[in-house]
Amino acid sequence: MKKHTHLIIAALSIAMIALLTPASFAQRGGGMQKAQAVAQELNLTPQQKEKILPILAAEVPKVNAIKNDNSLSKIQKMQQVRAIHQQTDPQMKAILSPQQYEKLKQIRLQALKDATAGHMGH
Numbered sequence: 001m002k003k004h005t006h007l008i009i010a011a012l013s014i015a016m017i018a019l020l021t022p023a024s025f026a027q028r029g030g031g032m033q034k035a036q037a038v039a040q041e042l043n044l045t046p047q048q049k050e051k052i053l054p055i056l057a058a059e060v061p062k063v064n065a066i067k068n069d070n071s072l073s074k075i076q077k078m079q080q081v082r083a084i085h086q087q088t089d090p091q092m093k094a095i096l097s098p099q100q101y102e103k104l105k106q107i108r109l110q111a112l113k114d115a116t117a118g119h120m121g122h
């Protein structure tokens with residue numbers, strides 16, 4: 001019985017680590033790191049960061065999952081990444097200045113290119 005509970009605890013702690021570091025096993029650096037980098041590029045105010053970082057940090061692992069899914073065609077990857085961006089776009093637009101929003105569009109375009117670059121393996 002004791003052995004069994006140990007396995008459950010181990011599985012739970014692995015699941016917790018996976019939740020805390022989304023996609024960081026597949027990608028170098030976790031979602032938050034990437035979110036911070038984007039925040040820096042956009043030159044966000046502390047108030048904006050507070051609102052934007054959680055959105056970006058949630059988005060990054062989803063985009064990475066699509067990027068690393070070799071069963072999807074380039075077109076499918078593009079459509080799925082665009083869909084993720086479209087979901088958060090209204091929130092972003094409301095928080096960012098027009099200049100920051102333009103910059104975000106450029107960053108996202110690059111992310112789209114990266115996702116469809118078709119890197120086989122690592």
